[in-house]
Amino acid sequence: MTDFLIVGAGILGLSHAYAAARRGLRVRVFERSATPLGASVRNFGQALVSGQPPGPMLDLAKASRGIWANWSQHAGFALKRNGSLLLARTALEQDLLEAFCAERAVEHGYNVELLQGEALNALYGGQLRHHRAALHGLDDQQLYSREAIPALVNYLRDTLGVEFHFSTLVHDIAPGRVTTTAGVFSGEQVVVCSGHDYQTLLAEPIAALQPQVCRLQMLRARPLFALDLQHALLTGLSCLHYGAYADLPLAQALRSHVEAHSPHLLEHGIHLLISPTPHGELIIGDSHAYGSDASPFNAEQVDTWMIELAEQALGGRIEVVERWQGVYGSGGPGPFSLLQVAPGISAALMHSGVGMSVGPALAERHVAQLLNETV
Structure with a gap:
């Protein structure tokens, strides 16, 4: 059985995959398109620390900075670190x-x-x-998302053993299971990182976030x-x-x-x-x-x-x-939401355009919570 089933190969999905895989866990990622096409590749590639408000967002951006540096080194994409x-x-x-x-x-x-x-x-x-x-x-960093995100996918697959299912739509989830156009898969944790798709999965709890x-x-x-x-x-x-x-x-x-x-x-x-x-x-x-x-x-x-x-x-x-x-x-109640929908089912959603800046550390903390680690 897989440890983590992750829906979505944007920056939040990939960050969750990394956080789980680096712990030696078995991870599958499902993405409806043949390659990531959403917010994570359409953006400026700015991982900004300086623009974040004091408090949790600034802390997450600072913590994400080192993760980006690690990814750049191991995945082989360019990262400008001169601010x-x-x-x-x-x-x-x-x-x-x-x-x-x-x-x-x-x-x-x-x-x-x-x-x-x-x-x-x-x-x-x-x-x-x-x-x-x-x-x-x-402390601000900048990358070219169109090249960095595919390079990160390759690193997660080739080095950390993450299994990717592209061109695969997840149309139903339940504790311990996802049902997709490529079949049914079992796993301990299901994490939905669906970007701005608020209707395919978990429509009711997501709608409550407005x-x-x-x-x-x-x-x-x-x-x-x-x-x-x-x-x-x-x-x-x-x-x-x-x-x-x-x-x-x-x-x-x-x-x-x-x-x-x-x-x-x-x-x-x-x-x-x-x-x-x-x-x-x-x-x-x-x-x-x-x-x-x-x-x-x-x-x-x-x-x-x-x-x-x-x-x-x-x-x-x-x-x-x-x-x-x-x-x-x-929208939403804050810059992001981490939802525990049912035992073994959670969602991570950004409600602002700073996923590249805070997403890596946000996923790290979310995975730690799901595994009941001391943060």
Whole structure:
């Protein structure tokens, strides 16, 4: 009999598989598509520590950092460990970052430094000197999800002995059993990591969480000027989105300023993120639209606004080479839920877009709980 039957091969499913397999347990993972296609491969690949709010999310992000480093080494995918840069365009954004560094960063142990003046001007040959400051999140990491997730699958299968069943739909679960399109499988623990699919499995307990789906417009582009970007980039708009900053008094002032001068950015949930790929391109986004389903229709105007923000931040023109929709689970009672539905049946769901940042450690702690280990 298998020890763990895991439904879903996104970052939460793979993290659970790793946590169980590294303990020497027998693990099977079931994924309805031929390869992971959900939130875990559509994202920026930013594993951010600096953006997480103080408390459990910051702790999980810190703990996940070392797991990502281990995976990168053993699975053989590229991982940038030189941090992120959060760019301040205005005096208000600069004041916000200075206040964060002086107070919250010190109190809660964020590993950050504020770059200004010569230190800022020295970045990328002065390409970012039109900003007022840059918060360097030294613990932040970045990977290329499209390559890292398949590499992690290969590592789990080839080295740790995890058995994968792709193109396999799980349509029923019961204590000790999953029923799939490839047959019935038995196991001690069933863990459902179903992403934003709230109806195929455990529909009733998941519905009680009142979850939503967040849909994002995303772009891949190449710079039309010399730029060898090696950091993940954020801007002051991200201070309205990430919990490390969003409740600070100056963040409320920044929100009021944006609402007065660029209300369309708040209306469409736009805050600029840029991630370099290993191939000299840039992943750019994103917007946020919430609901019970993800609309299939993109708005060209939203892409135009994001391109304008990106060109302003980078100080040069870009050429879009690909567009897609990101999607992740949202809503819920908090940033994530761990549900014990019945003996031997549990679920792990993210309700925010930071699964790459906290998922590895979250799964580690969940598996430890299921095995009644002392955490």
